Amino acid sequence: MAKFSLFPESASTIAGQVDGLFFFMIAVSTFFGLLVAGLVVFLSIRYRRRSDAVATDPPLLNSLRLEVAWTIIPFLISMVMFYWGASVYVTMARPPDDAEEIFVVGKQWMWKLQHIEGRREINELHVPVGQPIKLTMTSEDVIHSFYVPAFRIKADVVPGRYNTLWFEATKVGTYHLFCAEYCGTEHSKMIGSVYVMEPSDFQEWLSGGSGSAARSAAPVEVGRTLFAEKGCVTCHKAEGSMMGPSLVGIFGSERELAAGTRVVVDEDYLRESVLNPQAKIVAGYQPVMPTFAGQLDEEELLALVQYIKSLEPVDARDESAEAHAGQGEGNG
Amino acid sequence: MSEAAAAHAHDEHHHEGGFVSTYLFSLDHKMIGKQFLLLSLFMMIIGGLLALMVRWQLAYPEQPVPGLAWVPEPYLYDGIIPPETYNMLFTMHATIMIFFVVIPILVGAFGNFLIPLMIGTKDMAFPILNMLSFWIAAFAGGLLISSFFVEGGAAAGGWTAYAPLSAAEVYTGVGLGQDLWIISLVVLGISSMMGSINYITTIINMRAPGMTMFRLPLVVWSLFITAILLLLALPELTAAMAMLLFDRRFGTAFFLPEHGGEPILWQHLFWFFGHPEVYILILPGMGIASEILSVFSRKPIFGYRAMAMAMIAIAFLGWVVWGHHMFQSGMNPTMGMAFMTTTMVIAVPSAIKTFNWLGTLWGGNIHFTTPMLHALAFVSMFVIGGLSGIYMAATPVDIFIHDTYFIVGHIHYVVFGGSIFAIFGGIAYWFPKMYGRMMNETLGKIHFFGTLLFFNITFFPMHIIGIGGHMRRIYNPEQYEFLEPLLHWNEIMTIGSIGLGIFQIVFAVNFFWSMFAGEKATQNPWHANTLEWEAPTPPPHGNFLVTPTVYRGPYEYSVPGEKEDWLPQARPGSGVAAAH
Ligand code: HEM
Ligand SMILES: [Cu+2]
Ligand SMILES: [Cu+2]
Numbered sequence: 001m002a003k004f005s006l007f008p009e010s011a012s013t014i015a016g017q018v019d020g021l022f023f024f025m026i027a028v029s030t031f032f033g034l035l036v037a038g039l040v041v042f043l044s045i046r047y048r049r050r051s052d053a054v055a056t057d058p059p060l061l062n063s064l065r066l067e068v069a070w071t072i073i074p075f076l077i078s079m080v081m082f083y084w085g086a087s088v089y090v091t092m093a094r095p096p097d098d099a100e101e102i103f104v105v106g107k108q109w110m111w112k113l114q115h116i117e118g119r120r121e122i123n124e125l126h127v128p129v130g131q132p133i134k135l136t137m138t139s140e141d142v143i144h145s146f147y148v149p150a151f152r153i154k155a156d157v158v159p160g161r162y163n164t165l166w167f168e169a170t171k172v173g174t175y176h177l178f179c180a181e182y183c184g185t186e187h188s189k190m191i192g193s194v195y196v197m198e199p200s201d202f203q204e205w206l207s208g209g210s211g212s213a214a215r216s217a218a219p220v221e222v223g224r225t226l227f228a229e230k231g232c233v234t235c236h237k238a239e240g241s242m243m244g245p246s247l248v249g250i251f252g253s254e255r256e257l258a259a260g261t262r263v264v265v266d267e268d269y270l271r272e273s274v275l276n277p278q279a280k281i282v283a284g285y286q287p288v289m290p291t292f293a294g295q296l297d298e299e300e301l302l303a304l305v306q307y308i309k310s311l312e313p314v315d316a317r318d319e320s321a322e323a324h325a326g327q328g329e330g331n332g
Numbered sequence: 333m334s335e336a337a338a339a340h341a342h343d344e345h346h347h348e349g350g351f352v353s354t355y356l357f358s359l360d361h362k363m364i365g366k367q368f369l370l371l372s373l374f375m376m377i378i379g380g381l382l383a384l385m386v387r388w389q390l391a392y393p394e395q396p397v398p399g400l401a402w403v404p405e406p407y408l409y410d411g412i413i414p415p416e417t418y419n420m421l422f423t424m425h426a427t428i429m430i431f432f433v434v435i436p437i438l439v440g441a442f443g444n445f446l447i448p449l450m451i452g453t454k455d456m457a458f459p460i461l462n463m464l465s466f467w468i469a470a471f472a473g474g475l476l477i478s479s480f481f482v483e484g485g486a487a488a489g490g491w492t493a494y495a496p497l498s499a500a501e502v503y504t505g506v507g508l509g510q511d512l513w514i515i516s517l518v519v520l521g522i523s524s525m526m527g528s529i530n531y532i533t534t535i536i537n538m539r540a541p542g543m544t545m546f547r548l549p550l551v552v553w554s555l556f557i558t559a560i561l562l563l564l565a566l567p568e569l570t571a572a573m574a575m576l577l578f579d580r581r582f583g584t585a586f587f588l589p590e591h592g593g594e595p596i597l598w599q600h601l602f603w604f605f606g607h608p609e610v611y612i613l614i615l616p617g618m619g620i621a622s623e624i625l626s627v628f629s630r631k632p633i634f635g636y637r638a639m640a641m642a643m644i645a646i647a648f649l650g651w652v653v654w655g656h657h658m659f660q661s662g663m664n665p666t667m668g669m670a671f672m673t674t675t676m677v678i679a680v681p682s683a684i685k686t687f688n689w690l691g692t693l694w695g696g697n698i699h700f701t702t703p704m705l706h707a708l709a710f711v712s713m714f715v716i717g718g719l720s721g722i723y724m725a726a727t728p729v730d731i732f733i734h735d736t737y738f739i740v741g742h743i744h745y746v747v748f749g750g751s752i753f754a755i756f757g758g759i760a761y762w763f764p765k766m767y768g769r770m771m772n773e774t775l776g777k778i779h780f781f782g783t784l785l786f787f788n789i790t791f792f793p794m795h796i797i798g799i800g801g802h803m804r805r806i807y808n809p810e811q812y813e814f815l816e817p818l819l820h821w822n823e824i825m826t827i828g829s830i831g832l833g834i835f836q837i838v839f840a841v842n843f844f845w846s847m848f849a850g851e852k853a854t855q856n857p858w859h860a861n862t863l864e865w866e867a868p869t870p871p872p873h874g875n876f877l878v879t880p881t882v883y884r885g886p887y888e889y890s891v892p893g894e895k896e897d898w899l900p901q902a903r904p905g906s907g908v909a910a911a912h
Contacts, residue, residue: 008801008814018728022799025729029719036686036715040708043693047629048700066691067638067684074683078676078722085726086669092728093665108503142497143595145660145735149801149814152732156661158596159496160589163662176814180735180803182490184503185415188806276592293590 011171011196012151017088019152024084028077092153095166099134102127103219103306105298106137106144106157108183109190114299116306118218119206123192125177128202132168136267140298145181148194154180162267169196223307226300230292238311244289245282251309256283270305357467359459360873364466365445366766369759371470372436373843378477379428384833386421387790389413391826393808407485415807416505419488422805424480426491427513430613431520432473434751438616439524439562440469442758443531443555445766449864450552452540452882452902454874457533465526472520479512487513490805492606495587495598499579514577521566521573528566531559540863542882546640547901549862549886550633553640554619557647558612565608572601596661603654611650613747614714615643617754618685621707624757625689627860628704629696630897632887635688642681642688649678659727660734668727675725682718686711697890697897701858702776706757709784713749717742720795735805738798744791756783756839764857768870769850775842782835789828793821859898862886866902 007019102125105112113121127133137146139159146165147154155165169175179190197205216222227233235244250265258281263269272279274296277289296304358364388397396411407417444462448455456462479486486509489498493513501507535548535556548556576598578584585591587598626633633639655663655671663671689711698704720742724730733739756779763771797818802809809815809822856865863882867875880902888899 006796006799014728018732021726022723022729022732025723025726029722033716033719036690037712039690040693040712043690043696044698044700044708047693047696047698049697067635067688070687071680071684075677075680078679078725081722081726082673082676085672085728088728089665089668089672092731093668142503143494147735147803149732152728154660154731154734158589158662160593160595161662176801176812178803178812181494182419182497182735182805184497185419185488185505187419188415188808188811191811 008149009175010150010152011169011173011175012148012153013168013170014088014092015150015152015170017091021081021084021088025081028081092166095134095164096132096168099132099166101134101136103299103302104135104137104146104157105140105302106146106179106183106190107140108142109179109186111146111177111179111190111192112299114219114302115206116218116220117206118216118221120216123177124195125192126195126197126202126205127169128199129169129172129196131199132166134164134166136302137163137165138298138302142183143181144179144183144190147178147180148175149178150175151194156181162271169194172196172198219303219306220310222300222303223305223310226296226304227307230295232304235289245285247308248311251311255280257281258283258285267305267309270308271301274301274304357463359455359463361444361448361456361459361462362766362871362875364462365441365443367466368436368440368444368469369766371466371473372433372441373840375428375432375436375473379425379433380833380836382421382425382428384829385413386418386425387826387829389418389421389807390809391823393810416485416488418807419490419504419805420480420486420506420509423487423490423513424476427476427487427517430491430609430747431517432469432476434613434747434755435524436469437755438613438620438751439527439555439558440466442551442616442620442762443527443559445762446864447531447534447552447555448538449765449867449871449875450549450862451535451538451543452863452866452876452880453534453538454876454879456530457538458530461526462530465523465530468523468526469520472516472523475512475516475519479509479516482508482512485509489513492602493576493598494602495576495579495593495595496589499576499587499595499598501580511577511580514573514580518570518573521570524562525566528559528563531555532563535559540880540882543863543901544882546637547882547885549619550622550636550639550643551616551619554615554622554643557643558615561608561612561615561647561650565605565612568601569605572598572605575601596658599658599661600654603657604651606657607654608647608650610746611646614750615646617710617714617751618643620754620758620761621689621710622692623860623862624703624707624761625692625711626887626889627761627858628699628701628707629692630699630889631692631696632885632889633688634691634694635684636885636887638684639688642684645681646678649674649681653678656725656730659730672725672727676722679718679722679725682714686715686718701760702771702773702780703757703761705777705780706753706760709780710750710753710757713745713753713787717745717747717749720745733798735803736798737794737802737804740804741791741794741798744794748787748791753783756780759843761858762864763846763850764853764869765864765867766870767847767850768853769846769848770853770857771846771850772842775838775845779835779838779842782838783832786828786831786835790825790832791828793825797821856900859896861888861898861900863901866900 010016010019101116103114111123113125135146137155137157138161139157141159144157145154146157151167151169153165153167155163157163173196175194175196177192177194179187183190236247238246238248240246252265254262254264256262263280275291275293277291278287281287355363385397394412397413400408401411406414484505484507488504488506489510497503498510535552575586579587585593587593587595589595622633622639653671653674655667656675659668724733724742760771760776800818802815802818809819853869855869863880866880868877882901883904884899884901886901890897891899
């Protein structure tokens with residue numbers, strides 16, 4: 001029999017902070033729980049029926065002061081919890097800038113994961129220790145939820161949008177990965193493992209290791225190919241054209257829409273632009289872009305999004321041919 | 333008023349008119365209340381048996397359920413529960429318990445029986461509407477039960493029916509069963525709407541002379557606020573249900589992302605109804621506990637106005653906290669922060685009420701009757717449920733324990749520890765007025781102590797395994813290696829639940845035995861102040877021989893200088909002056 005411990009093993013930078021808050025709440029609630037239960041028992045015995053005569057004890061002063069006290073004190077305690085909770089929550093919600101991105105696609109009843117370098121995994125996730133990891137997640141069918149108890153993280157994996165989750169593992173080892181959101185008949189079998197490795201082992205693993213069947217092109221490359229194959233290039237030239245706007249450098253920028261509103265370009269916006277182009281029309285263009293819904297699966301969509309994200313305008317690095325072409329044209 | 337009077341007069345002609353008009357299509361609010369009570373207790377047996385099957389599977393996964401070898405495939409395989417059936421079991425258990433047990437008893441049974449008696453009037457404002465509301469609820473219950481027997485079986489999308497799982501047959505393999513689930517809840521909603529309109533109208537218009545709003549017993553306040561919440565929440569749920577049905581059957585895509593729908597919209601719609609709903613489940617319980625605590629402490633309720641105000645505050649705040657069910661759905665952290673604040677704040681009125689109940693006990697002269705024991709348990713158990721709610725209000729903690737057994741523990745401490753204990757207390761307390769006889773105290777106490785003990789054995793460990801990472805709604809916990817050290821709890825909880833079930837038999841025996849053979853009750857066996865005890869036992873049609881006039885608030889117990897320790901609302905004159 002393993003020794004009893006309240007929490008599962010903790011193996012991420014955030015786990016300690018969550019447990020700290022948790023312990024505070026256990027302390028507060030045990031105190032109040034025992035206080036109230038204790039008072040119920042104590043008062044019941046102290047004031048048990050004595051006779052049928054009128055109670056003669058001095059009644060508890062029906063004082064305003066008492067009522068104000070037991071309004072203010074719980075309120076203050078709850079605000080302490082709020083403040084503490086909010087500060088941890090902010091940390092959990094913001095992935096660090098140097099986080100390595102991994103793509104997750106959930107489906108009934110398995111996890112499909114892909115590293116930025118292209119390596120794919122099913123129901124397994126290998127990550128290096130001490131490196132922040134950002135997961136960009138979506139689902140092919142119903143809602144799932146990515147849950148690693150040892151990291152104290154959980155986020156729903158929702159079809160039709162990208163949710164993100166980040167963690168930094170602190171201990172080498174193998175941890176359980178579950179689907180926490182009930183997702184149909186075999187929900188309880190949607191199980192996986194997270195392997196946390198030394199960075200050097202991880203690099204070795206990533207570069208192929210033994211079985212290299214899982215190796216495939218990096219999402220950016222897949223996206224580049226799709227961009228050509230699906231005919232996106234005909235309208236979206238790097239320098240822009242009458243047919244469609246240039247997509248170079250749009251990620252993270254603010255777009256002006258024909259409707260007069262503005263929108264920040266993020267993964268969800270790019271996804272929507274491909275699947276439902278009529279939803280938000282860029283100012284100055286005609287709504288001529290056809291929908292690609294049904295022609296691309298979730299992984300291809302992620303690859304396209306990844307490719308568009310990689311298009312950088314004035315670029316020293318030479319990864320993006322389009323960016324270069326655009327720059328060359330401008331100079332010429 | 334005149335309508336009610338007319339209906340009532342009409343009814344009186346046929347009073348002796350026979351079984352059908354007395355017991356089936358009665359227009360008498362008391363009979364309708366009792367009909368709701370019996371229907372819901374019957375549904376409770378079904379819901380409870382489903383829960384025992386769920387518990388069996390969790391403790392002894394994929395072993396045959398004793399005594400169920402006869403159940404045909406594909407429901408069970410030689411008594412072994414397959415995952416499809418397991419998912420139906422927990423879905424239907426929760427749906428039945430919440431919608432067909434707790435709400436109909438609190439609102440349908442107690443609301444109907446108590447409101448006219450406690451405000452001092454002859455009947456509800458709309459007796460025919462009232463009668464229809466019962467039969468519509470019974471029809472909805474029939475629809476829900478029938479869904480077990482259609483092809484594909486009953487709904488298996490969870491009681492929260494998250495889309496897209498619930499929005500297309502392919503995802504669960506359940507077809508007509510899920511449709512019937514939706515239709516049944518829409519029909520039930522119609523019944524509740526009728527009831528709510530009736531309660532609100534009755535309480536506003538038909539109070540006895542002298543019965544001001546701030547002389548209303550707290551249980552009437554709680555039912556009044558509950559009726560308002562129901563009236564505002566149900567249309568929204570009905571709309572959401574209709575959208576879900578349209579997605580399933582008529583090609584719309586409100587919640588289906590592949591056609592541009594938004595699955596998260598369902599969660600917003602469901603919880604915008606769902607959170608007020610959980611207060612609908614507890615407010616009447618708080619009201620019942622307040623009555624009982626005051627009567628059996630022989631003391632005025634501590635802070636009457638604060639108690640009413642706290643309920644009003646809960647009713648307002650209850651509309652702005654729904655997002656706490658969705659912290660991990662991909663919510664914008666700014667919204668998450670807002671919902672965290674409101675959820676923290678809504679715990680404050682609950683804390684106020686708890687301390688006021690304790691203040692009521694202070695200096696009292698406590699009579700340990702069965703109703704009182706249940707009310708004391710209500711306070712202690714509700715506090716545990718309220719405190720576990722705070723954990724979940726803190727987003728980082730909730731992200732960890734969401735969708736684990738911790739949540740299941742929370743639900744059961746508030747709904748069973750809270751509402752169900754209040755219900756048992758309320759039944760024992762008002763039984764003499766309902767059936768003219770007392771319930772047996774010995775059996776009542778055996779039932780109480782057994783229930784309290786086994787309730788805690790069944791539900792407390794859920795917090796522990798939840799923190800340990802045991803998820804809810806999983807078919808077979810033995811598949812998870814890291815849960816191994818926790819699995820013995822599952823067995824303990826299952827044994828607890830069997831004990832819990834067995835002690836409910838004591839209640840059933842007591843209930844029916846007392847109904848026919850209990851000690852005859854006097855008009856006011858508990859020496860209580862409120863108006864229902866002014867009516868004869870059991871009250872005839874029309875309730876009061878003369879309409880009572882109200883002279884004071886409901887909780888004047890142990891007034892100094894009085895020779896008795898109670899001072900009924902309807903007793904004229906200043907009691908103190910008369911005594912000297
Ligand atoms: C002190 C006040 C309370 C607070 C702060 C509170 C807080 C919460 C929170 C944050 C959740 C969502 C947890 C999650 O899914 O991650 C929750 C769930 C729930 N609460 Fe409460 N709660 C309180 C009182 C109540 C009461 C009085 C009831 C009903 C009588 C209730 C019934 C429920 C139910 C049924 C759920 C689970 C819904 C589901 O996911 O199936 N709660 N509560
Ligand atoms: Cu899943
Ligand atoms: Cu809620």
